[in-house]
Amino acid sequence: MSESEPKWACEYCTYENYPSSLKCTMCRGPKPFISEDIYRLHGDKINVDENFSSTIGSAAGPLENKSKCPKRPTEYCTYINSSNICIYCGSTPVSANTLHEHIQPLKISQHSDLAQSLSQPRNNSPPASLTNLENSRRTSQAKWICSMCTYENWPKSVKCAMCGSSNGSQRSQAASLIMPSPDRIPESDINQDDRYKDYILDTSQGQNNHENERKMRRLKRNADWNWLNACIGVIEGDPNPVEAYLSSGGDPARTLTASEVAILNRSSAFDVGHTLVHLAIRFQREDLLAVLLSQIEGSGSGVKRVPSYVAPDIAADIRRHFSSTIRQRKGNFPCNFVTEFPTFTLPAEVDELPAPVQDQLFAELLDKDAQEQLENDPAVINWSLDITVRLGSRLYALWNRSAGDCLLDSVMQATWGVFDRDNMLRRALAESLGQGGHIFYPRWKEYESSHASFLQYSLEEGQWEEDWTSLISLASQPGTSLEQLHVFALAHILRRPIIVYGVKYVKSFRGEAIGYARFEGVYLPLLWDQSFCIRTPIALGYTRGHFSALVPIEPYSRIDSRPPVQHGNNMSPDHLRSTFLPLMDRDRKLLPIHFLMESELGREETILRQWLDVCETEGGILVAQQLLHKRPLLVAQMVEEWLNHYRRLSNRLLSSRPIPN
Incomplete structure (x- = not known):
């Protein structure tokens, strides 16, 4: 084709295209057919099939004869065509009055949807298949109206985009699928003003906001808020509402119902069927968990109110301060140690409280079971009138958690008055045994070998190493019970002696002796230099696998008239600010000193006097002097806040008494 050939104009958009272009550059319409139409040249002599002619027209381009193919719109896309077939939708542009002339040549199957639709009278609507498709599309895209705020949401939205409420229709369908049977609905909810029914109606029928608020106000008005506040107190770590609920006779095993969960409105925290114990475990409230378990198991005499529970924030500050006092010794013996004692x-103000308030204080503070076991059959504490009455050194077993950390908790109670909730002391113990094991191991092995030979058995070196590895592993696992070696290591961390008063035999729940308890005795920091340690001991009690802190009541120094205690030939200058711990049992035998080497055996009393301030009472009982210094500021604040609770009880008791005439 020569370059001089003129451009051709598109008959659809009138754009002028280059001769070599087969389609319009603008609208992509076909180039007009320039060659002569062989069918048109013969005129009417040849009867051309309309269907064939339309096919040629669509393939080769629009026919030149505009008079026989006037421009006509199609029914579906309304594009004005000059050809017999629409170049966009492919349909035939025919008018309604000549529709019957064009149906016959198409030869459409009588069973097709299109044939059935074309055979029916036309009402200017698309075929049935297209109508159904359009209707389904419109139905699926119909917006749903929120029942709370009337906002129109897209059909795929599960919750309202404006207020966050669930789709009412979907919610009702889901509720109908999971609706519980009547026999599974808690009877307590059915009998309490149909509250459960109201709650189900609210969630299943998607009522409006006013109706939901009315139902919720009714639920809240009839709710037991003493119980619900206890549930909230557990997850927030507040013991006051929990204690108020238990003190009023509340059941610690009570479970949350569906209506109560709806009132609390915190699906991430509360579930149907949960008890206070479940909540305490879920939110790691160990202090409250111990109180609740003591109520359920019957091991306690009621609500426990130790100082760290009354002032939890101050107790947390004490634990953080204690953590800052832990150091590690450099050199050959990398053992952790504390810097404060x-x-x-x-x-002493406890003695000033009225007798009923004192009874309540001791019931909420002490471990009555441990106290009775240590004082009876045979007594291991408070068995000497010289010590308890004349010297005012009666020991009290503080209540303690029973979660496997009782040894560490009792040590922390005997020193700082708090529990080892953050496992700081356990970490210090594990690090000391792990890094300083080469110093602890020889003394431990020799001590255990002497006991094994006394029982006429021996172990190989591999067995000793396995036992040692097991002991180190126990020290690093929170919640696991500890052994004698761990008490010995704690004496080194505290840099002071530890005296354990324990039962001789471990008994079953039937009272039968099932084994020999070896914990009773004195644990000295023998691996330290004496000048690096203090001589004031702490006391622990051991009863059937459980440790308790044994503490005295602080004496009144200004009114104390106790007889002096002989310290050699001189009077002790600090006896007015001291208590005394017996170093003998009731049979006047010295308490054993654990982890002595064979070369140190037979010199027990001398060793005790080297590490402790040993005194002798008028009755000839050896006692260790326990110096009582001023409380640290944080501990004093915690004790004062705890004591104020019982002072208020005392004031209410006194104000309720009738005034004598």
Whole structure:
């Protein structure tokens, strides 16, 4: 084709295209057919099939004869065509009055949807198949109206985009699928003003906001808020509402119902069927968990109110301060040690409280079971009138958690008055045994070998190493019970002696002796230099696998008239600010000193006097002097806040008494 050939104009958009272009550059319409139409040249002599002619027209381009193919719109896309077939939708542009002339040549199957639709009278609507498709599309895209705020949401939205409420229709369908049977609905909810029914109606029928608020106000008005506040107190770590609920006779095993969960409105925290114990475990409230378990198991005499529970924020500050006092010794013996040496005692003001308030205080503070076991059959504490009455050194077993960390908790109670909730002391213990094991191991092995030979058995070196590895592993696992070696290591961390008063035999729940308890005795920091340690001990009690802190009541120094205690030939200058711990049992035998080497055996009393301030009472009982210094500021604040609770009880008791005439 020559370059001089003129451009051709598109008959659809009138754009002028280059001769070599087969389609319009603008609208992509076909180039007009320039060659002569062989069918048109013959005129009417040849009867051309309309269907064939339309096919040629669509393939080769629009026919030149505009008079026989006037421009006509199609029914579906309304594009004005000059050809017999629409170049966009492919349909035939025919008019309604000549529709019957064009149906016959198409030869459409009588069973097709299109044939059935074309055979029916036309009403200017698309075929049935297209109508159904359009209707389904419109139905699926119909917006749903929120029942709370009337906002129109897209059909795929599960919740309202404006207020966050669930789709009412979907919610009702889901509720109908999971509706519980009547026999599974808690009877307590059915009998309490149909509250459960109201709650189900609210969630299943998607009522409006006003109706939901009315139902919720009714639920809240009839709710037991003493119980619900206890549930909230557990997850927030507040013991006051929990204690108020238990003190009023509340059941610690009570479960949350569906209506109560709806009132609390915190699906991430509360579930149907949960008890206070479940909540305490879920949110790791160990202090409250111990209180609740003591109520359920019957091991306690009621609500426990130790100082760290009354002032939890101050107790947390004490634990953080204790963590800052832990150091590690450099050199050949990398053992952790503390830099401060407090000794916890009960305040002297306890004796000033009325007898009923004192009874309540001791019931909420002490472990009555441990106290009775240590004082009876045979007594291991408070068995000497010289010590308890004349010297005012009666020991009290503080209540303690029973979660496997009782040894560490009791040590922390005997020194700082708090529990080892953050496992700081356990970490220090594990690090000391792990890094300083080469110093602890020889003394431990020799001590255990002497006991094994006394029982006429021996172990190989591999067995000793396995036992040692097991002991180190126990020290690093929170919640696991500990052994004698761990008490010995704690004496080194505290840099002070630990005296354990324990039962001789471990008994079953039937009272039968099932084994020999070896914990009773004195644990000295023998691996330290004596000048690096203090001589004031702490006391622990051991009863059937459980440790308790044993603490005295602080004496009144200004009114104390106790007889002096002989310290050699001189009077002790600090006896007015001291308590005394017996170093003998009731049979006047010295308490054993654990982890002595064979070369040190037979010199027990001398060793005790080297590490402790040993005194002798008028009755000839050897006692260790426990110096009582001023409480640390944080401990004093915690004790004062705890004591104020019982002072208020005392004031209410006194104000309720009738005034004598």
